[in-house]
Amino acid sequence: xxxxxxxxxxxxxxxxxxxxxxxxxxxxxxxxxxxxxxxxxxxxxxxxxxxxxxxxxxxxxxxxxxxxxxxxxxxxxxxxxxxxxxxxxxxxxxxxxxxxxxxxxxxxxxxxxxxxxxxxxxxxxxxxxxxxxxxxxxxxxxxxxxxxxxxxxxxxxxx
Amino acid sequence: xxxxxxxxxxxxxxxxxxxxxxxxxxxxxxxxxxxxxxxxxxxxxxxxxxxxxxxxxxxxxxxxxxxxxxxxxxxxxxxxxxxxxxxxxxxxxxxxxxxxxxxxxxxxxxxxxxxx
Ligand SMILES: [Zn+2]
Numbered sequence: 538x539x540x541x542x543x544x545x546x547x548x549x550x551x552x553x554x555x556x557x558x559x560x561x562x563x564x565x566x567x568x569x570x571x572x573x574x575x576x577x578x579x580x581x582x583x584x585x586x587x588x589x590x591x592x593x594x595x596x597x598x599x600x601x602x603x604x605x606x607x608x609x610x611x612x613x614x615x616x617x618x619x620x621x622x623x624x625x626x627x628x629x630x631x632x633x634x635x636x637x638x639x640x641x642x643x644x645x646x647x648x649x650x651x652x653x654x655x656x657x658x659x660x661x662x663x664x665x666x667x668x669x670x671x672x673x674x675x676x677x678x679x680x681x682x683x684x685x686x687x688x689x690x691x692x693x694x695x696x
Numbered sequence: 697x698x699x700x701x702x703x704x705x706x707x708x709x710x711x712x713x714x715x716x717x718x719x720x721x722x723x724x725x726x727x728x729x730x731x732x733x734x735x736x737x738x739x740x741x742x743x744x745x746x747x748x749x750x751x752x753x754x755x756x757x758x759x760x761x762x763x764x765x766x767x768x769x770x771x772x773x774x775x776x777x778x779x780x781x782x783x784x785x786x787x788x789x790x791x792x793x794x795x796x797x798x799x800x801x802x803x804x805x806x807x808x809x810x811x812x
Contacts, residue, residue: 540701540704541700541748542704542748542753542767543753543759543767545753546749546753547761667697669697669700669742676730676735676737677729677730679734679737680724680728680730680734681728683721683724683734684724685721685724686719688720689716689718689797690709690720690723691706691709691716691798691802692720692798694708695700695701695705696697
C-alpha cells in the first residue's frame with residue numbers, strides 16, 4: 538500500500554501539471570461517488586481552476602476555488618499504486634471505506650498517467666491524526682497521544 | 697500517526713533503537729513528558745520519511761511516480777524485509793529478525809533495538 542512518501546512523490550509530480558489548470562467542462566457518468574453529487578457539481582466545477590494540490594498523510598487533495606462553494610477532491614493511492622479519489626465538500630463527510638468502482642470523472646479531470654486507475658474514496662481529512670511532516674509532529678505531541686497507552690509501539694505508530 | 701506504514705515504522709524504530717515490542721505508554725513519563733527514546737523516535741520518523749521522499753518512495757510491487765518511474769527507497773531498507781541479514785547499525789553484530797505482530801510482519805534487530 539503506497540504511503541506517505543509515495544503519495545508525496547506523486548503529489549510533487551502532479552503539482553506543476555495540475556496547479557492552476559482550468560477545468561473546461563465536467564461530465565458526470567454516474568449520480569454519486571459514495572454520496573450523491575451536489576446538484577450543481579458539474580456546473581460549479583466547469584470554468585474553475587485547481588488552486589492547489591497537496592498531501593495529507595497518504596491522501597492527495599486538490600482545492601478547487603468555486604464561485605458558489607469550495608470542493609476538495611481527495612485521492613488515495615491504493616495497493617499497486619493505483620489512485621483512489623473522490624470529491625468531498627469542504628464541510629466534510631464521515632470517513633468510510635473505499636468505494637469499489639472506478640471513476641471516469643476523476644480520471645479525466647485529473648490528467649493522471651494512464652497507468653493509474655482512479656478509485657473514489659470519501660474521507661474526512663481532519664480525522665487522520667498527527668501529520669508526520671507537519672510542524673505539529675514532535676515528541677511532546679506524540680507523548681500526549683501515547684501517555685498511558687498499553688498498545689504496542691508499532692500499533693500506536695500505525696494508527 | 698497519519699500515513700505511516702509497516703515499512704516506515706520498522707525503519708524508524710530501528711533508527712531510534714527502540715524494540716517494536718515495547719508498549720507506547722512506556723516512552724512517556726508519569727507526568728506525560730516524552731522520554732529520551734521518544735525524542736529519538738520523533739526525529740527518526742521525520743528522517744526516515746525525508747529520506748524516503750528524497751528517494752521517490754518505495755516500489756515494492758508496482759508503485760510508479762507520475763512519470764512512470766520507480767521509487768528507490770527499498771534499496772535503503774535497514775530492516776524491512778531483510779530477515780537474517782546483518783544489521784546495518786555501525787558496530788552492531790546482530791542480524792535482522794522477523795516476528796508477527798497483530799497479524800503483520802515486524803522486522804528488527806534484537807541487539808541494537810534495546811530501548812527504552
Ligand atoms: Zn543491530
